[in-house]
Amino acid sequence: MTDPGFDRLRTRGGTTSRAAPLRVDPQGRQSLYSVSGQPPAPGALTISCSSCRERSVVTPRQLVLLALPSLHLPFVRRGHPSWMRCPACDRRTWVKVVLTL
């Protein structure tokens, strides 16, 4: 008489407590970390490189050094309008400079 009742309670509790955290956790955290590996500080300059796909955070002084010489064609090159040295792959290539506020 009491056996079937216990069986039902066990299977129910086991499945719900296992399934819930597995679904919610990994996706939420992974998407957070992949978008911003290291969140740049306010006022930081980020260089997105078109050839190595790397994002480098530089100081305004570093940017001036990297941008000598440089070209800026915002109307011709929409994705990466600036031609200058990339600090990640050390090549002169098309990059996008973003100022984080």
Ligand SMILES: [Zn+2]
């Ligand atoms: Zn690069």
